[in-house]
Amino acid sequence: MSAEASPWVELEGVCKSFRRGGETLSVLEGLALRVHRGEFFALMGPSGSGKSTLLHLIAGLDRPDAGRIRVGGVEITELSETELTAWRARNVGFVFQFYHLIPVLTALENVELPLLLTGLGRRRRRAHAELALELVGLSDRRDHTPARLSGGQQQRVAIARALVTDPPLVVADEPTGDLDRAAAGEILDLLEGLAAGLGKTILLVTHDPRAARRAHTVRVLDKGALIDARETLDPECR
């Protein structure tokens, strides 16, 4: 990662507000952000500060009220809904706090799911999914449904699902929020490895300073604005 290289994720003047009970709640106000390719970027902040909203906007799950979002050279705010859906499938891997695996599918089938959109044949899809499961150390659980996996194992399957299409960007929304310390450590190791070993850009939203400590860059979102994490992070976690 080079500080001089052009940013891979770039936000300028992004505004986002929500209407709740007749009131307009402004979450992001003219926000600017730059994240470079291969960077492990952590975003912290109090509940309701807009962390997840920001993540959703960068991942193309939601649209800003104003401002520009450019990811990998693509102005995603200008894409139509269909284009945005296709862009997401090619460019973004998602890891959620509560894993969000499809409960009726096995671990392998869950990982294989995004590959249905790639046009690969069944055999090649299987091979790719098996490889991704192997990468997260769950080959022996391939035929288990999510209900038969622990939280940590489910999150590893979710990471395998996020990786299987080889997207350049992985967004993780509180991926350790529902896990014990040991399992959380394993998940963070994996995310760290994705950035370091595979050159993925990782955007991590977390409440956990220990998780944030693994990132190359940590920013805190507070009252709609980004501030340097060093002002708020526990010294122990820096």
Next chain:
Amino acid sequence: MLAKLWIRNAARHPLRTALTLVAVGVAILAFGLLGTLVEAWHAGVAAASANRLVVRHGISLTFSLPLAYREKIRGLEAVRAITHMTWFGGFFRERKNFFANFAVEAPTFFEHYPEYRLSEAERAAFLRDRRGCVVGRALAERFGWKVGDAVPLQGTIYPGVWTFTVRGIYTGRDRGTDENQFFFHWDILNERLLERMPPRANRVGIFVIEVRRAEDAPEAAIAVDALFRSSPAETRTETERAFQMGFVSMSAAILAAIRVVSLVIVVILLAVVANTMIMSVRERMREYAVLKTLGFGPGFLTALILGESIALCAAGGALGTAALYPALEILERSLGAYFPAVEPAPETLLLGGLACLVVGALAAAFPVRAVLSTPIVQALGRVG
């Protein structure tokens, strides 16, 4: 993967799915039973011959025609043969033992009706015995009658007890041929009328004409009616199909009611399946949001929900159709005396299948719309 998801999603709540399947199955069973009943009502029309014309009294079927008309009608060029039959209206032992019974012109009757299959020996025995009768196979089975048995009929239109000897048991040529009828010699009836009620003698209920060519039937009908215009007993001649249709028309209100009930059943079916699909999809809204997040578009999501809904309806429909056959057997045992053939017509089965497809598609419409219109972020349940 799509088929796997349909089946596994449908099997997610076994009790809910089982109850929905039973509901769909019962609805399709009821739909099939009612449809078959309507078909059975029309069986006589379907079995009617294109070559046969029925001549009846111009005012009403309850009025009889002079026997003397026979020779005049026979004289028409288009007429190849003629016979007659008279509704007797008797019952066996008790009124509930109702069946169709006719006094017929024995020597010619079975020649007119080749669909009533009778062996040569039985036909000869019937012709020899003026107190003989011929009964349908289903009727004989119903009352346990065998050839040689004496059968007393209690007359209603023609009072008294009339005892006949079974000389033959006919079988139907086709599945739709009525095997619940009873035929005896008109001569016997006429003789007794000559003795006791002379004004009612030498009259018949209807003449049945066989025309040389089916295409001559309309002109032959006009010619017959022209023969007796301005006479004390004007005639009304129509094809056998139209004649049978007249009976069906008498029950038009009942048939219309049955059709309305069938439609109501389809609406209930729609409500049941739609309710199941709405509940299922609402529970899985977050999963659909995840699929959208992964890049699956409206086409895949629509196919996922639509396929599950149709699969549910198809499985329930198959269940109902499988149950239809044993149910019809039971129905045939109780209604066989009234309907010659109680079996589902291909159209009824096709309509049932079509109803399943349409209901499956309509039931999925609302959940599909809800899934497609709910923003991903909202469905994921995380804002902030």
